[in-house]
Amino acid sequence: xxxxxxxxxxxxxxxGVLAASNLHEYDTIHAMLRLDEIDVFLFMASAIxxxxxxxxxxEKRGMxxxxxxxxxxxxxxxxxxxxxxxxxxxxxxxxxxTCPAPALVMVSSGALLxxxxxxxxxxxxxxxxxxxxxxxxxxxxxxxxxVKVKTDSV
Amino acid sequence: xxxxxxxxxxxxxxxxxxxxxxxxxFVLANQPLGxxxxxxxxxxxxRKRDGIVIWRVxxxxxLFVGGLLVTQVFRTGAEVRSGYDALREVFPLGVVIPxxxxxxxxxxxxxxxxxxxxxxxxxxxxxxxSPASVAVTATFMTTAILTTLALRVVTGGSL
Numbered sequence: 160x161x162x163x164x165x166x167x168x169x170x171x172x173x174x175g176v177l178a179a180s181n182l183h184e185y186d187t188i189h190a191m192l193r194l195d196e197i198d199v200f201l202f203m204a205s206a207i208x209x210x211x212x213x214x215x216x217x218e219k220r221g222m223x224x225x226x227x228x229x230x231x232x233x234x235x236x237x238x239x240x241x242x243x244x245x246x247x248x249x250x251x252x253x254x255x256x257t258c259p260a261p262a263l264v265m266v267s268s269g270a271l272l273x274x275x276x277x278x279x280x281x282x283x284x285x286x287x288x289x290x291x292x293x294x295x296x297x298x299x300x301x302x303x304x305x306v307k308v309k310t311d312s313v
Numbered sequence: 314x315x316x317x318x319x320x321x322x323x324x325x326x327x328x329x330x331x332x333x334x335x336x337x338x339f340v341l342a343n344q345p346l347g348x349x350x351x352x353x354x355x356x357x358x359x360r361k362r363d364g365i366v367i368w369r370v371x372x373x374x375x376l377f378v379g380g381l382l383v384t385q386v387f388r389t390g391a392e393v394r395s396g397y398d399a400l401r402e403v404f405p406l407g408v409v410i411p412x413x414x415x416x417x418x419x420x421x422x423x424x425x426x427x428x429x430x431x432x433x434x435x436x437x438x439x440x441x442x443s444p445a446s447v448a449v450t451a452t453f454m455t456t457a458i459l460t461t462l463a464l465r466v467v468t469g470g471s472l
Binding site for chain 1: 318320321322323324325327328329330331332333334335336337338339340341342343344346348349351352353356367368369370371372373374375376377378379380381382383384385387391392393394395396397398399400409410412413414415416417418419420421422423424425426427428430431432434435436437439440441442443444445447448449450451452453454455456457458460461462464465472
C-alpha cells in the first residue's frame with residue numbers, strides 16, 4: 160500500500176520535472192538531437208552527476224531500504240541485445256521525438272498527438288513480449304527481480 | 314491556472330532534482346526510476362495478467378498527474394493542441410500521425426529488446442555504473458542523432 164503511494168508520488172515528481180523542463184515537447188527533443196542546443200544533454204548529465212556518487216556512497220555503506228530490502232545496485236556487461244535494442248530505440252526516439260515518460264506528459268500538457276505515441280509504445284513493447292515471454296523482467300534499465308520487493312510491507 | 318513556474322526550468326535545476334529523485338526511489342524502495350517497465354505493468358494489468366507490480370501502475374498514473382499539475386495548474390495552463398510544432402511545419406497531419414505512431418512503436422520495441430529506455434538505462438543504469446546501460450545509452454544517442462541528421466537531409470534541411 161505504502162509502495163503504491165511512493166509510486167504515485169515519484170511518478171508525479173518525475174512527470175513534473177519533465178514537464179517543467181519542456182522535455183515533453185517534440186521541439187525540445189528535436190533541437191537536442193539536431194545538436195542545436197545542449198540543455199537536454201546537460202540535464203541528463205547533471206542528473207547522473209548528482210545520483211551516481213550518492214548511490215555509490217549508499218551502496219558502500221550497505222543501506223537497508225524501508226520497502227525494498229537491502230540497497231543493491233545492478234551492473235551487467237553489454238550483450239548484443241543491448242546494442243540492437245538501443246539502436247532501434249534511438250531511431251524511434253528521433254522519429255517520434257519522445258520516449259516513454261515524456262509521452263505521458265505530452266498528453267497531460269494537452270498535446271493530442273501524444274495519444275498516437277502512447278499506443279505505439281504499448282504496441283512496440285507488446286511485439287517484443289510476444290517474441291519472448293519474460294515480460295516482468297523487461298523495462299527499467301537494469302534487469303531486476305521485481306518479486307524481490309518486500310510484499311509484507313506493501 | 315497560476316503562473317508559478319518559468320516557461321522552462323533551467324537544466325541546472327531540473328537535472329539535479331531528477332538526480333535526487335533517482336536516489337530517493339533507490340533509498341526508499343531499491344528500485345530504478347525507469348518508465349518502460351511501468352508501461353509493461355500497466356498493459357499487463359489491462360490484460361488481467363497475473364503477477365503485476367501494481368505500484369508501477371500507480372507510478373504510470375503519477376507521471377501523467379505530475380505533467381498535468383505542472384502544465385495546467387502551476388503554469389498558466391497549456392491549451393489543447395496537436396503538439397509536434399516543428400514536425401507539422403514540414404509535413405501535413407496525414408504524414409505526421411503515421412510517422413509518430415511508427416516511431417513510437419519502434420522505440421517501444423527497442424526499449425523492450427534493450428531492457429530499458431532513456432530513464433531506465435540512460436540515467437538510472439548509468440548512475441548505477443552499469444556497463445550495459447552505458448552501451449545502450451551511447452548506442453541510442455548515436456542512432457538518434459544520425460536519424461535526425463538523415464531526416465534533415467531528406468527534407469532538404471527544413472526539419
